[in-house]
Amino acid sequence: xxxxxxxxxxxxxxxxxxxxxxxxxxxxxxxIIAWHQQQPGKAPRYxxxxxxxxxxxxxxxxxxxxxxxxxxxxxxxxxxxxxxxDEADYYCETWDSNSxxxxxxxxxxVL
Amino acid sequence: EVQLVEAGGILVQPGGSLRLSCAASGFTFxxxxxxxxxxxxxxxxxxxxxxxxxxVTTYYANSxxxxxxxxxxxxxxxxYLQMANLRAEDTAIYYCASxxxxxxxxxxxxxxx
Numbered sequence: 001x002x003x004x005x006x007x008x009x010x011x012x013x014x015x016x017x018x019x020x021x022x023x024x025x026x027x028x029x030x031x032i033i034a035w036h037q038q039q040p041g042k043a044p045r046y047x048x049x050x051x052x053x054x055x056x057x058x059x060x061x062x063x064x065x066x067x068x069x070x071x072x073x074x075x076x077x078x079x080x081x082x083x084x085x086d087e088a089d090y091y092c093e094t095w096d097s098n099s100x101x102x103x104x105x106x107x108x109x110v111l
Numbered sequence: 112e113v114q115l116v117e118a119g120g121i122l123v124q125p126g127g128s129l130r131l132s133c134a135a136s137g138f139t140f141x142x143x144x145x146x147x148x149x150x151x152x153x154x155x156x157x158x159x160x161x162x163x164x165x166x167v168t169t170y171y172a173n174s175x176x177x178x179x180x181x182x183x184x185x186x187x188x189x190x191y192l193q194m195a196n197l198r199a200e201d202t203a204i205y206y207c208a209s210x211x212x213x214x215x216x217x218x219x220x221x222x223x224x
Contacts, residue, residue, distance in 0.1 A: 034212060036156075044156065046212035059212060091156055098170045100146060100208075102156040 002028035004103035022092030029073035113137035120218030133207030141185040149203035
């Protein structure tokens with residue numbers, strides 16, 4: 001079963017950009033992942049699916065400021081022009097035939 | 112508009128039972144696998160259980176295997192989670208989620224004496 005590794009925290013200034021990383025475990029570098037955002041006190045919200053090629057498919061209503069990219073076993077979520085409402089936990093996720101697997105989440109602080 | 116609305120979360124004693132439900136609307140429920148994902152207080156997301164679109168195949172996390180049962184009624188567009196022999200470590204917000212990446216708002220289950 002794949003394992004997803006995320007940094008526990010990140011911070012960036014209002015109006016700047018930040019790139020969050022999700023690393024797939026050895027032997028699972030070809031897996032598609034999804035990114036989810038969880039604002040404080042709210043349910044998770046699907047942001048995008050991200051493939052090995054770097055192509056991504058965003059959910060409905062996700063701002064253009066959110067984009068994805070890939071390099072090897074690493075998957076990235078880039079948020080441009082950071083807004084205060086982007087302060088949230090960000091989870092990457094993958095899946096196989098039996099279950100969904102989540103990374104530990106990155107808490108993003110907007111300074 | 113897609114909606115997933117969970118219900119049934121309450122305070123229950125250790126060893127007790129509970130059934131959660133999730134009412135779906137706005138998409139073809141019977142076409143998608145469905146999942147339960149939980150989040151303990153202050154912790155990350157944890158897969159609990161999954162069920163195939165036709166209800167034939169089910170999967171469980173090791174932590175709930177043998178205690179939880181997932182089911183669905185496609186005629187009612189509703190997903191269920193029957194929880195038995197509950198433990199303190201089952202305390203969490205339980206989210207219903209669809210394979211096409213929609214999430215419910217969650218329902219809180221608290222296991223405590």
